[in-house]
Amino acid sequence: MPNISVCKISAPVTLATIQSFATLRLRSLQVNPEAFGSNYAREVAFTEEQWRERIEPNSDKATFIATATHMNLPEHSQDVATVTDEEQWIGSVSILGPDYLTKIPFTLPAAFEERDELWYMLVGTWVEPQFRGMGIGKRLMREALQWATGSRGASPPNEVQKKCVLLRVHAQNTAAQMLYRASGFERFEDPEDESAPSDEIWMGYRVQNGDNSSAINDAQE
Ligand SMILES: CC(C)(COP(=O)(O)OP(=O)(O)OC[C@H]1O[C@@H](n2cnc3c(N)ncnc32)[C@H](O)[C@@H]1OP(=O)(O)O)[C@@H](O)C(=O)NCCC(=O)NCCS
Numbered sequence: 001m002p003n004i005s006v007c008k009i010s011a012p013v014t015l016a017t018i019q020s021f022a023t024l025r026l027r028s029l030q031v032n033p034e035a036f037g038s039n040y041a042r043e044v045a046f047t048e049e050q051w052r053e054r055i056e057p058n059s060d061k062a063t064f065i066a067t068a069t070h071m072n073l074p075e076h077s078q079d080v081a082t083v084t085d086e087e088q089w090i091g092s093v094s095i096l097g098p099d100y101l102t103k104i105p106f107t108l109p110a111a112f113e114e115r116d117e118l119w120y121m122l123v124g125t126w127v128e129p130q131f132r133g134m135g136i137g138k139r140l141m142r143e144a145l146q147w148a149t150g151s152r153g154a155s156p157p158n159e160v161q162k163k164c165v166l167l168r169v170h171a172q173n174t175a176a177q178m179l180y181r182a183s184g185f186e187r188f189e190d191p192e193d194e195s196a197p198s199d200e201i202w203m204g205y206r207v208q209n210g211d212n213s214s215a216i217n218d219a220q221e
Contacts, residue, residue: 002068002088004131006139008147009055009063018051021065024089028126035173036124059151060100064143066091066127066136091127093140095120095165097151109188109202112164120148122167125176132175141183149207163207168200177203 009017022043029040046054055063070086096104098118108119122144127136148165167185169176180203188202 002070004066004068004090004134004136004139006064006066006091006136006143008143009057009065011057013052013056015048018048018055020089021055021063021092022046022051024065024092024126025124027128028092028124031129032126035126035170035176037168055094060097061095062144062147063092063094063124064140064147065089066131066140068131088128090131091136091140093125093144094123095144095148096123097148108166112166112188116162118161118163120151120163120165122165125167125179137179138183141179145183145205145207165205165207167203169203171199171201177201180205 009021026040026044029036029038029043033039057063066089068088068090070088072084072086097120101119101121106121112119122141125137125140127140145165148163151163165185166188167180169180183205185203185205188204
């Protein structure tokens with residue numbers, strides 16, 4: 001059984017990290033094209049700089065990856081010196097903060113626009129099929145939500161700011177919805193929203209006062 005770890009991609013991002021991430025992301029788009037808004041043909045053409053821009057962490061965006069470390073002991077060898085580690089990237093999720101969301105095409109559901117909250121977006125959740133059902137998705141969620149809890153966006157240091165982490169998921173994607181519910185997200189009802197295709201739903205996770213968090217149905221508040 002390999003050793004599974006979850007960690008945040010840190011700066012400065014190396015070429016090896018870009019290559020590993022690009023391989024993982026392109027695989028996710030090939031294995032589960034139905035789960036994402038983007039597609040393989042678009043991203044396979046990305047330059048090194050585009051990948052770097054996507055995963056370079058800053059105070060307003062972060063990417064978390066899951067890795068499996070396999071121990072390779074050559075056959076017929078009992079010598080520990082011959083054991084080698086092989087790291088396989090097997091899952092990821094990214095979280096985009098409020099300032100970053102102002103710089104990319106992103107439309108907040110109309111019902112939430114006026115609310116005095118910092119909005120985050122969770123994107124690109126994926127786990128390699130052979131490693132699903134082992135709690136890795138949940139570990140990725142936990143790290144991303146913890147990061148949002150600690151992140152301040154552009155608000156002054158002493159200001160307590162309400163935050164909400166949003167995501168969009170296909171209505172038929174039961175596995176992902178189960179993961180999000182198990183991680184504290186709830187469905188956001190926004191009947192007036194026309195920004196999302198009708199087969200997608202919004203889910204949200206409210207982070208409050210830095211460390212207490214709870215999911216709520218915003219529209220019913
Ligand atoms: C969704 C996905 C990331 C889940 O990853 P995972 O590592 O298998 O999830 P976990 O093992 O952490 O499971 C988390 C919860 O979801 C539930 N779950 C996971 N897969 C499920 C499935 N196929 N059916 C029902 N429930 C499921 C688990 O039971 C668990 O709930 P619990 O803690 O209450 O038992 C993975 O299935 C995947 O990569 N799917 C394709 C890509 C995708 O759909 N991404 C989402 C885009 S919005």
